[in-house]
Amino acid sequence: MMRIIKETNINFIGQRRFSFILSGLLAALGLTAFIMIIIGEANLGIDFTGGAEVIGSFDRSVTVDEVRDALAVVGHGRAKIQSISGEGFENSFIIRLQGRIESAIPETTYTEEGKMIVSMVAVEGDKLGDLLKQAINDHFTDNKFTLDSTNNISSRVGERLTRDAIKAIVFALLGILIYIWIRFDFRFGVAATIATFHDVLAVLGIYFILNREISLLVVTALLTLAGYSLTDTVVVFDRIRENLKQFRKRSDYASTINTSINEVLSRTVVTSVTTIMVVLTILVFGGEVLFDFALALALGIVIGTYSSVFVASPVIVEWEKRAPRRLK
C-alpha cells in the first residue's frame, strides 16, 4: 500500500490562532480588492468595462514597443499589448483596450513640426477594434498585419454582465448555505459559507495584488472554486458528524474534530494532488484564453484545501466553545 500521508495526529485545531490571523489577512485583502472593483480601480477585463481586444499576427517579427508606437499615433499607447505564440501563430499579439466612454469625439493635437494628430480617445467599444486595426495597418505599411480575432464590447454589455455575475455568485452561495444547513445543521452551514467566502476573497485578493486581469472567465473560476472548496469542507464535516455520534465528554469536542480532520487528511491531499495536476495542465498547455482561469482555479484549490482544514472546522470549535450545545 502506497501512502503519501501515514496515520497522522497533527493538532490542526490548536493552530487556529495562527490560521485565523492568516485567513483574516487574506480576507481583508479580498475585501480591499472587492471595494476597488466597485470604485472602478481594479484591473477588470473588457467583458466588464467595455473595450476592444484584437488578436493578430504580422508577417515579420515586430516588438511589443513597435506595436505600441503604432497605437500611440491614435492616442492608445497605453493599450495592453501582449506577445503570444503557438502553432501557426508567429509574431502574434493580443491588444486589449478598455473604454467606457460613450460618444465619439476625436481629439486633435499638433506636434512641434505642425503635424496634426487626431486621436479617437473617446470611442464606443464597438468601433475601437476597427480603429486599432487601421492604426496598425497605417504604421506597418510593408509588414502585413492579419487579424485572427477581434472583440469589440460596448460598456453597456459590461453593465449587464456585471449584474449577471453578481446574481450568479449571490444565488450560488445562498443555495450552498441552504443545502449544507439542510444536510448538516445551521452552524455547519455558516462555517462552510464562511470558508467558501474566504476562499473566493483570498483568490480575488491575490489577483488584485498580482494586478492580473479579472475577466468573466476568472469570475467563472471563482464560482467553480466555491463549489470545489465546499466539496473539501463537506468531506471533513461528514467525518466530523460521523465521529460526533460517539461523542461523550465536552472536553473531547475539539479533539474529536481534530481526529476527524486527520482521518480524512490523506483523501484531502490525494484529491488536491489529482485536481491540481489537471489544473496545472490547463495552465501550461491551455493557452492564453484559459491561463487566468486556470491560475484562479489553481490558487483556489490550494486555498480551498487549507480552508477546509484550518478555517471551517476551527470556526465550529470556537462556536461550540462560546455557545456550548447540550450533549445528547
Place this chain on the structure above:
Amino acid sequence: MRRGQITWLFAIATAVIVSFVLLYPTVEFYSQDREALKIDNPKDFYSLKKKALRLGLDLQGGVHIVLQVSDPRGGSVSADIQDQVLEKIRIRVDKYGIAEPEIVKSGTDQIVVDLPGFTDIDTAKTLIGSTAQLQFHLLRSPEECQNLLQAIDSVLAIKLAGPGDESELAEAEAVPKSDTAEEAITSLFGEEVIDTSQEVLDEEDFAKSHPFSAILDRWLGNWWQITMENFYQAQQYLEMPEIQEVIPSNYKLAWGTRPVKGGDRRFQTLYILNRNIELTGESLVSAKETYDQLRQPVVNFELDSDGARRFSRVTGQHIEENLAIVIDDRVESAPVIQSRISKNGQITMGGDATISDAYLLAILLKAGALPADVEILQSTVVGPALGQDSINRGKQASMIGLILVMVFMAIYYKFSGIIADIALSLNILFVLAFMVIPGVNATLTMPGIAGLILTVGIMVDSNVLIFERIREELRTGKTIRAAIDAGYDRALLTIIDSHVTTLITALFLFIFGSGPIRGFAVTLSVGVFLSLFTALFITKVIFDMRKKYKSLSI
C-alpha cells in the same frame, strides 16, 4: 458471477456501445477534410455536421454580434418590435446564404446573432447592424452650398480664435454677427466671394479666416471632399452647436457610405442635401445587383405603383440635377438624373464599391428596413486558425491531464487505481456522448474543455474517497469483502453531498452565464453527474466480479 452481475455488465456494455454509435459521426466529421466535403457534397456535409459534436464559436471560428434594439421615439421596445427585428435579420442572413445562423432574443431589448464559420466581420456588421432605411434626397444648389460654406467658415473662425483674438480677426471676418442662420447667408452672399484659385491670402491667413474651407480638399458644387486625415476634424467641427445653428433647417448634411480613392489618397465626401425626403425604401418591391454598361456594380430596383408615380414626378421635374441615394443617413451615391424614371430605377454604387457591396445592399433593400433603431453593442470574430489552435491546445491539455491522473491513480492505488481509470475513461466517453444526444445538442467551448478536464480531477475524488475508506476499514481488521462493501456504503453519502455543491454552482453559472461560460457549466455538471454513476456503480460492478478476495491491491 451471479445473474445480477451479468445483467449489470450487459447494461454497461450497452451504454458504451451506444456512446460509440453516438460519437461516430463526430469522429467521421472532424477527421476528414471538411472544406473539401463542403464544396463537393454540401448535403452530406450538413447532415454529418448536424450529428457531430457542435463546437462553439471560439473553437470553430465565426461571428458573434449583440444588437441593442431601441425605439426611435424613445421608451421601451415592445416584444412585437423585437420579434420583427429578429425576423428581418433572419431573412437577411438567410438570403445572404450564411448556413446555420443562430439568432435569439436576449432580455427584452437585445438580439444575439451567432454565425458559426462565417468570419467576414465587416459584412456581418452591415448585414445585421444596418437599419437599411433607404431615402432619396435632392441636393441643394451649388450656390446655396457655397453660401453655407462661408457661413460655417465665419462662425468657426470666431469660435476658434477665442474671445481674446477678435481684433486680429476683424479683418478676415467680413461678416457681421447675425441672429439667424438665414440672415447670415443672405448677408454673406455677394459681400465676399472666396476665390481659391487666386492666392490672395497666404495659406496661414486663409486657414485662420476660413478654417472649414481650409481642411476641405475639393469643392465640387454641392458636395465636398475631405482627406481621411481631416475627416475626424471635420466631423468634430460639424458637431459643434454653433455650426449646427448655421445650417438651415431644410438642409441635411450627410457623409458618403465609403471613402473614395484619388491617387494614393482616400477621401470622404460630404453631401449637402435637401432635407425633404422624395421617396423611401417602403415603395420598393424588388432589388437585384448587377453591372451597368461601364461594368460598374449597381443595384436595379423596382417600385410599387404609388412609388413609381411619385418617383416619376420628382425625376421629371429635376432632370440634370443630382438625386442622392441615402441609406441610414449615409449617401451611397448622387447621380445626375438623365431622364424621367418611373418604375425601374438603378442605384449607382459609390466609392470603390464591388459587386459584393451591391449584393449586400440588394439584400438589405429586399428584406426592408428594420422597424426600430439598432446598435451593435458587441461584435466578436474568431478566425478559424485561432479556433483550430484552441482545439489543439484543448486536446493536448486534456490528454496530458488525463494521462497524469491515470498514471497517478495506477501507481497509488495499484489494481484498484486501474479500475478507477477504466471508470474515468468511460466517464469522459459518456459526457461527450451525452452532448451529442439528439435533442441535447450541447455546444463544446474552450471553457467547456476546461470543464471536462476539471471533471477528471473531481471524478477521481469519488474513487479516492472510496479507496481511502476501504483502506481504513481494512486497518480495523475487516475482511476484504466486508471492507469493500463498507467503503462503498459509507462513502456514498459523502460523495453525493460533496458533488451537490458543485452542481449548485454549475446550475447558476448556466442560468446567468452566456456563450462559452454556459459551455463550461454544461460539461462540468454533466461530468459530475455522470461521475456518480461511473465512480460509484461501474467500479463496484468490477470489484464485485470476484466474490472472494484473498488479497486486494489497493
